[in-house]
Amino acid sequence: MFRSNLAAVLLGGASAFCLPLAAEAAGPSGLVAHRAIYDLELKDATDRSGIAGMYGRMVYEFTGSDCTGFTTNFRFVTQIDTGDATRMSDQQTTTFEDIAKRTFKFETKSFTDDALDKDVRGAAADGAKGVKVNLTQPSAKEIDLAESRFPTEHMLDIIQNAKLGKTFFEAHVFDGSDDGDRALVATTVVGKAETPKLDDADADKAGAFSKTSFWPVTVAYFNEKSHGDATPVYRMSFKLYENGITRDLTMDYGDFVLTGKLAKLEMLDAKACK
Known part of the structure; x- marks a missing residue:
């Protein structure tokens, strides 16, 4: 599941077990191509956040295959009420991950009220001692990181x-x-x-x-570099199916804190590896 850097955007401006539907829809990894739409609502906010209300929608589209690589298109749109004003936050991310070659490409654009706040682009791959990242936007830079997993991995x-x-x-x-x-x-x-209970809010949206x-x-x-009882930068809980689909975020x-309830799930066509 892709992390959103929504917190940085907002606070800076404020001061998926089942089998696949069809055997050919998944490769050896078992992941299936799909598009999931989530309705977002504010669950809780501290006074320090400056947020009086928030709602929005998240679209997560996962396509590709084990042999060709996986593409994720992710859009996270929210309307934020600060009490004095409202503004629209829009994050758009596209990534491509080749599990076999251990390569990862990414591009994220973040907007506030249609104005571009941030544009980050680059690629990462296995390096001599870990992961080497080559950033091309906002400026060219090479970074060496510890050995890391990419999102699909x-x-x-x-x-x-x-x-x-x-x-x-x-x-x-x-x-x-x-x-x-x-x-x-x-x-x-x-x-x-677990199996869904009668009061499981978005289970009925999961179709099959x-x-x-x-x-x-x-x-x-x-x-x-966090030590001891450090506070996480971000925490996410969800219900995960064996094929990579998630709900009840x-x-x-x-x-x-935001909640994301599955509003619509669409299975997408995927070509089998030859």
């Missing part, structure tokens, strides 16, 4: 650990978020498989998967 790690019954693991993850110049330490907690089991997952992201940015 990390999702596959979560699914594999869930299948093995391993409830906790930690990894460095690089996804190009924020300024695209650092990896974060992700601590992941995976619960036992509405009554299928899932794993409850929480991932907390920390700065690499909770996104905790520290000063405010």
Whole structure:
């Protein structure tokens, strides 16, 4: 699941177990091409956040295959009420990840009220001692990071650990978020498989998967140099299906918390690897 750097945008301006639908829809990884739309609402906010209300929509589109690589298109749009004014935040991210070659490309544009705030672009790949990042925007820069997982790899790690019954693991993850110049330490907690309850808010939106089991997952992201009882930069909880689809999101940015309920799920065509 892709992290959003929404917190930096807002606070700076304020002061998916089931089988795939069809066998050919997934490759060896088991991940399926899909488009998921989530309705976002503010669950909680501190006085320090300066946020009186917030709502929006997130669109997460995942396509590709194990042999050609995976493309993610992600858009995160929210309207924020500060009490004195309202503004629109719009983050648009595209990534491409080749698991076999261990390469990752990313581009993120962030807007406030249609004005461009940030444009980050670059690529990452295995280096001699870890991950080498080549940024091209906002300025050309080469960065050497610790050995890290890319987003789709990390999702596959979560699914594999869930299948093995391993409830906790930690990894460095690089996804190009924020300024695209650092990896974060992700601590992941995976619960036992569950089936939807009668009051499960967005289970009915999961279509063919509405009554299928899932794993409850929480991932907390920390700065690499954090020690002891450090506060995570960002925490996300969700219900995860074996094919990579997620729903019932909770996104905790520290000063405010958003929920994301699955509003629509569409399975997309995917070509089988030859």
